[in-house]
Amino acid sequence: MEFVIFFITAAIALIGAIAMLVSRNAVHSALFLLLNFSAIAILFLLLRAPFLFAVQLIVYAGAIMVLFLFVVMLLGAERAEDEKDKVAWQRPLAIGLGAALLVEAIFVGFNQLAMEPPTTPEVESFGAPARIGESLFTTYLLPFQITGIILLVAIIGVVVLNQRNRAKA
Amino acid sequence: MVPTSYYVLLSAALFTIGAMGMLVRRNAIVLFMSVELMLNAANLALVAFARQQVNPDGQVLVFFVITVAAAEVAVGLALLVAIFRSKRTTDVDEVSTLRG
Numbered sequence: 398m399e400f401v402i403f404f405i406t407a408a409i410a411l412i413g414a415i416a417m418l419v420s421r422n423a424v425h426s427a428l429f430l431l432l433n434f435s436a437i438a439i440l441f442l443l444l445r446a447p448f449l450f451a452v453q454l455i456v457y458a459g460a461i462m463v464l465f466l467f468v469v470m471l472l473g474a475e476r477a478e479d480e481k482d483k484v485a486w487q488r489p490l491a492i493g494l495g496a497a498l499l500v501e502a503i504f505v506g507f508n509q510l511a512m513e514p515p516t517t518p519e520v521e522s523f524g525a526p527a528r529i530g531e532s533l534f535t536t537y538l539l540p541f542q543i544t545g546i547i548l549l550v551a552i553i554g555v556v557v558l559n560q561r562n563r564a565k566a
Numbered sequence: 567m568v569p570t571s572y573y574v575l576l577s578a579a580l581f582t583i584g585a586m587g588m589l590v591r592r593n594a595i596v597l598f599m600s601v602e603l604m605l606n607a608a609n610l611a612l613v614a615f616a617r618q619q620v621n622p623d624g625q626v627l628v629f630f631v632i633t634v635a636a637a638e639v640a641v642g643l644a645l646l647v648a649i650f651r652s653k654r655t656t657d658v659d660e661v662s663t664l665r666g
Contacts (some may be wrong), residue, residue, distance in 0.1 A: 453628060495586035519620055532623065544630055549623070551637035
């Protein structure tokens with residue numbers, strides 16, 4: 398049963414990612430990316446990470462995608478880009494190198510990662526939100542505080558970047 | 567349970583699609599989306615390995631990655647709006663003033 402759910406979700410994630418890559422309209426790209434994020438959230442749930450499932454849906458599918466859609470519509474950037482690249486050989490080279498990277502990753506994956514999932518009963522509860530929270534506020538307290546500062550810096554940076562230069566004018 | 571290697575292979579495939587998006591597309595917003603896709607692929611691998619080790623530390627790391635990604639998107643899109651205001655484009659090939 399879990400295999401069936403995994404393969405369906407993985408297929409949705411891959412389709413979402415590829416459709417994001419090939420769709421000409423930036424709004425469609427954003428919506429396909431939303432599909433991909435939701436599929437990854439379900440995979441988190443399958444991996445016994447309910448806390449990250451919620452965080453993925455709230456932060457990625459909620460906040461970040463709204464930000465993307467808002468900027469796409471604000472800038473009117475949803476129109477298709479020109480077909481012609483300035484560097485003519487860039488696209489075929491990119492596709493070739495991307496395919497090489499994929500083949501390499503799959504090769505390494507099949508050769509070295511023959512991992513069986515753990516069978517201990519503890520695997521069902523190790524990712525409980527309570528344990529993550531305890532870890533965040535004890536072992537990882539300093540990184541947790543630093544992420545708070547990073548978010549503060551991001552807020553200040555966004556405000557400064559989008560200020561009109563009243564002083565100069 | 568699904569073996570960890572399946573998740574890692576899916577993660578590798580998603581990362582490759584994201585990397586290809588970075589190389590092929592020129593709309594700066596789609597480039598940002600590709601970066602997000604690559605971050606998500608890495609997160610998936612981290613969560614898979616966390617389950618393999620039966621250790622929640624990997625999930626904590628993913629939490630930090632998601633937070634930093636949110637900050638990155640906010641600043642990046644603000645930069646994009648600022649560039650659009652002066653250049654009237656989101657095509658990264660058009661933004662080449664600093665090119666030697």
